[in-house]
Amino acid sequence: MVDVLRKHIEDIVSITDEEFALILSYFTKKSCKKHQYLVEMGALAPNEYFVLQGLVKSSHIDQSGRTHILQFAMENWWISDMEAFQKGTYATVDIDCLEKTEVLYITYKDKEKLCSELAKMDYFFRIKSSAGNVALQKRVLMLMCATATERYNSLIRQYPDLYQRVSKTLIASYLGVTRETLSRLTSG
Amino acid sequence: MVDVLRKHIEDIVSITDEEFALILSYFTKKSCKKHQYLVEMGALAPNEYFVLQGLVKSSHIDQSGRTHILQFAMENWWISDMEAFQKGTYATVDIDCLEKTEVLYITYKDKEKLCSELAKMDYFFRIKSSAGNVALQKRVLMLMCATATERYNSLIRQYPDLYQRVSKTLIASYLGVTRETLSRLTSG
DNA sequence: CGCGCGATTGAGTAATTTCAAATCTAGTGG
DNA sequence: CCACTAGATTTGAAATTACTCAATCGCGCG
Numbered sequence: 001m002v003d004v005l006r007k008h009i010e011d012i013v014s015i016t017d018e019e020f021a022l023i024l025s026y027f028t029k030k031s032c033k034k035h036q037y038l039v040e041m042g043a044l045a046p047n048e049y050f051v052l053q054g055l056v057k058s059s060h061i062d063q064s065g066r067t068h069i070l071q072f073a074m075e076n077w078w079i080s081d082m083e084a085f086q087k088g089t090y091a092t093v094d095i096d097c098l099e100k101t102e103v104l105y106i107t108y109k110d111k112e113k114l115c116s117e118l119a120k121m122d123y124f125f126r127i128k129s130s131a132g133n134v135a136l137q138k139r140v141l142m143l144m145c146a147t148a149t150e151r152y153n154s155l156i157r158q159y160p161d162l163y164q165r166v167s168k169t170l171i172a173s174y175l176g177v178t179r180e181t182l183s184r185l186t187s188g
Numbered sequence: 189m190v191d192v193l194r195k196h197i198e199d200i201v202s203i204t205d206e207e208f209a210l211i212l213s214y215f216t217k218k219s220c221k222k223h224q225y226l227v228e229m230g231a232l233a234p235n236e237y238f239v240l241q242g243l244v245k246s247s248h249i250d251q252s253g254r255t256h257i258l259q260f261a262m263e264n265w266w267i268s269d270m271e272a273f274q275k276g277t278y279a280t281v282d283i284d285c286l287e288k289t290e291v292l293y294i295t296y297k298d299k300e301k302l303c304s305e306l307a308k309m310d311y312f313f314r315i316k317s318s319a320g321n322v323a324l325q326k327r328v329l330m331l332m333c334a335t336a337t338e339r340y341n342s343l344i345r346q347y348p349d350l351y352q353r354v355s356k357t358l359i360a361s362y363l364g365v366t367r368e369t370l371s372r373l374t375s376g
Numbered sequence: 377c378g379c380g381c382g383a384t385t386g387a388g389t390a391a392t393t394t395c396a397a398a399t400c401t402a403g404t405g406g
Numbered sequence: 407c408c409a410c411t412a413g414a415t416t417t418g419a420a421a422t423t424a425c426t427c428a429a430t431c432g433c434g435c436g
Contacts, residue, residue, distance in 0.1 A: 062333040070328055083322045092329065115311065122310040123303065129317035134271045136324035140258055141280065143331045144364050145250040148392095167414065176332050181392060183416050336424090355382065369424060371384050 002029070004052045005104055008076050012127050013120045023121065026114045027104040032097045038079075038105075039095035045084040047105040051077050054101025055165055058093045059173065069174040072098075072162060078128065098166055148177045149185045190217070192240045193292055196264050200315050201308045211309065214302045215292040220285045226267075226293075227283035233272040235293040239265050242289025243353055246281045247361065257362040260286075260350060266316065286354055336365045337373045 005027070006020050015023070027050070032038065038056065039045040049056070051073050058070045058079055070093055073079035084091040085108055106114070115122045142151055152175055156163055162171070172182040193215070194208050203211070215238070220226065226244065227233040237244070239261050246258045246267055258281055261267035272279040273296055294302070303310045330339050340363055344351055350359070360370040 060329055060333055066333075068329070068332040070325065070332075082318070082325050086318055086322060115314070119307045119310065122307065122314050126303070126310050126314035126317055129314055129321060130270070130274055132321050133317060133324060134274060136321060136328060137258065137270050139328055140324060140331065141248055141256070143328065144256040144258075145248055145254075169414075178393060179415075180394085180417085184392095187416075357382070366425060367383075368385085368426085372424095375384075 001052050001102060002027075002104065004076065005050055008050070009124055012124050015120065019118060019120075022118060023114060026110040027106050030103050030105060032101045032103065034097055034099055034101075036101075037094060037096045038103065039081055039084070039091050039093065041092060041094050042090050044088070045081045045091040045095075046088065046107050046109075048078060048080040048085055048108070048111065049073070049095070049103045049105045051075055051079065052102040052104060054103075055098045056095055056101055056103075057098055057166075057170065058095045060093045067173050068176065069170060072159070072166070072174065074159075074162075074165075078132075098170070143176060148175050148181065151175045152182065152185065189240050189290060190215075190292065192264065193238055196238070197312055200312050203308065207306060207308075210306060211302060214298040215294050218291050218293060220289045220291065222285055222287055222289075224289075225282060225284045226291065227269055227272070227279050227281065229280060229282050230278050232276070233269045233279040233283075234276065234295050234297075236266060236268040236273055236296070236299060237261070237283070237291045237293045239263055239267065240290040240292060242291075243286045244283055244289055244291075245286055245354075245358065246283045248281045255361050256364065257358060260347070260354070260362065262347075262350075262353075266320075286358070331364060336363050336369065339363045340370065340373065 002024060005024070006015070009015060009020075009023070029052075030038075032054070038047075038049055039058070041061065053075055055072065055074045056079060057072050058081065060068050060070060062068065071079060079095060081091040081093045081095065083089060088108070111125070115125060142154060146154065152171070155171065155175065168182055169179045172179040175182065177185075190212060193212070194203070197203060197208075197211070217240075218226075220242070226235075226237055227246070229249065241263055243260065243262045244267060245260050246269065248256050248258060250256065259267060267283060269279040269281045269283065271277060276296070299313070303313060330342060334342065340359070343359065343363065356370060357367045360367040363370065365373075
């Protein structure tokens with residue numbers, strides 16, 4: 001199962017068996033049930049998660065009690081409360097499992113230690129981080145420019161199986177509209 | 189003037205004179221007038237910009253002709269069309285100067301070359317990129333959860349001088365509302 | 377003084393939300 | 407196989423919010 005991570009890393013940079021063993025030694029594997037939390041709002045969140053199998057989401061509950069989904073993460077994706085992870089502050093999002101999920105996680109300190117021991121991980125995480133920036137920049141543009149219908153079509157085009165795996169209520173929370181509005185948009 | 193970049197780098201990692209000379213050799217300095225474009229929608233955008241002095245914005249004009257501001261960048265900030273920069277695709281945003289501006293820019297290839305020659309730049313850009321992720325994640329949350337008033341207050345709190353340097357129309361475009369709506373929000 | 381640009385105000389319109397009710401669906405037990 | 411229930415989805419109607427478009431205001435500059 002952890003070979004998923006190795007393959008993921010080797011998409012960017014090739015590593016030896018020894019190097020992968022070193023990398024893996026910094027990660028901890030965790031199995032989670034549906035609805036289990038990885039990160040809870042208000043708590044410390046010193047871990048970054050790599051999804052081996054399953055599906056998780058990060059979401060925020062605002063003052064009005066509305067839930068907004070920041071990100072879905074399925075197989076091969078990284079997820080964390082980035083600010084809480086990097087600054088050691090309290091989480092502003094919940095991260096919880098939408099399915100039975102297997103993750104590997106690494107602490108902030110261990111990530112830094114790993115990168116200092118193995119320079120190619122600096123490279124790897126730089127590339128990953130840049131890709132994350134691209135995705136987030138696109139998401140901001142999407143939220144600002146596109147109508148809910150366009151955002152919906154874009155999401156389904158990009159992640160066809162998400163539609164099968166999560167409720168429309170959650171998709172609406174990701175798109176930034178109520179479930180009623182999403183329903184009306186897709187039927188009309 | 190370029191010492192601004194050195195100081196910026198040394199906030200993260202210390203470098204020698206020789207190393208800074210090497211770094212600098214990959215950058216080109218450019219002086220721009222107000223309203224001058226660094227990146228134009230639809231064109232290639234192989235450069236990443238570091239603002240030495242002045243103020244620029246990245247923005248997107250949607251199908252309806254509305255302008256949306258993705259980012260402001262002032263002294264010590266990096267800006268680019270991240271996707272176009274990293275993937276070599278065409279830009280989806282304009283980047284233009286709101287004031288007389290001095291920038292340093294580096295091409296994608298040179299950035300990669302620099303990082304491969306000087307591993308601490310891999311580290312530096314990883315850290316910067318992570319910080320960018322934090323900022324973007326917060327921006328997404330802000331766009332989804334906060335009212336325009338809250339977004340306005342947050343922006344002004346974070347960048348007090350922005351209010352002095354840019355028109356309210358531009359601030360409205362950043363917040364994701366019309367200038368009329370912003371005007372009503374701040375007067376009421 | 378008058379021009380031009382940005383900001384504000386007003387009124388009508390369009391879109392989204394809210395709240396409630398109805399419908400659909402998958403899974404369970406008889 | 408069918409009825410039943412819980413959860414999810416859809417529909418309806420009123421209320422709210424933001425937008426559009428037009429007009430007005432305010433200020434700096436020639």
